[in-house]
Amino acid sequence: GDSVTQMEGPVTLSEEAFLTINCTYTATGYPSLFWYVQYPGEGLQLLLKATKADDKGSNKGFEATYRKETTSFHLEKGSVQVSDSAVYFCALNQAGTALIFGKGTTLSVSS
Amino acid sequence: DTAVSQTPKYLVTQMGNDKSIKCEQNLGHDTMYWYKQDSKKFLKIMFSYNNKELIINETVPNRFSPKSPDKAHLNLHINSLELGDSAVYFCASSPESSGNTIYFGEGSWLTVV
Numbered sequence: 001g002d003s004v005t006q007m008e009g010p011v012t013l014s015e016e017a018f019l020t021i022n023c024t025y026t027a028t029g030y031p032s033l034f035w036y037v038q039y040p041g042e043g044l045q046l047l048l049k050a051t052k053a054d055d056k057g058s059n060k061g062f063e064a065t066y067r068k069e070t071t072s073f074h075l076e077k078g079s080v081q082v083s084d085s086a087v088y089f090c091a092l093n094q095a096g097t098a099l100i101f102g103k104g105t106t107l108s109v110s111s
Numbered sequence: 112d113t114a115v116s117q118t119p120k121y122l123v124t125q126m127g128n129d130k131s132i133k134c135e136q137n138l139g140h141d142t143m144y145w146y147k148q149d150s151k152k153f154l155k156i157m158f159s160y161n162n163k164e165l166i167i168n169e170t171v172p173n174r175f176s177p178k179s180p181d182k183a184h185l186n187l188h189i190n191s192l193e194l195g196d197s198a199v200y201f202c203a204s205s206p207e208s209s210g211n212t213i214y215f216g217e218g219s220w221l222t223v224v
Binding site: 032034036038042043044045046049087089093097098099100101103104106 | 144151152153154155156159167201203211212213214215216217218
């Protein structure tokens with residue numbers, strides 16, 4: 001079945017560092033891809049999404065490009081802030097299925 | 112206005128009890144979901160309803176029973192609670208069952224003692 005694999009954390013960075021969180025997927029067909037973020041003690045919020053190959057999703061300085069050839073959707077940010085500390089989830093969605101999540105990557109940013 | 116709201120946010124209960132978590136969405140979406148997040152933060156789909164009809168029912172014990180009285184509500188009832196049921200339960204909704212953003216509630220933290 002469909003699945004999402006993302007790099008294990010925790011990822012620990014200093015403020016203003018460059019962030020990459022790797023995400024790859026396995027799916028039949030053409031899924032939509034998402035990044036969700038969960039701040040401590042809160043629910044999940046959509047960070048960005050891409051619905052077809054070569055689409056780039058972006059929000060709050062975060063970006064991810066849907067790469068069909070490498071089945072990847074890596075999350076990047078050029079300069080992280082302490083307030084970006086959270087758990088980040090990569091996910092995919094296809095017709096007739098619910099959102100399938102990766103295991104989450106915890107990001108901790110220190111000043 | 113909260114788009115997807117669920118109650119209660121925190122629930123501590125004893126083993127063997129029966130409890131319910133309620134969920135309502137005011138987004139006009141046709142599809143609603145229940146997800147379970149375990150202590151390692153792993154999120155897994157439990158159920159999905161489309162316009163009050165059950166469309167996804169993952170391998171979940173029979174003690175868990177969803178009920179959708181209308182397309183804006185999806186409640187989760189749990190019988191004979193066990194320690195392993197302790198988790199965060201998220202309700203969510205989306206305009207349709209594929210390709211669109213899924214909106215999550217803030218979660219219900221269930222602790223079984």
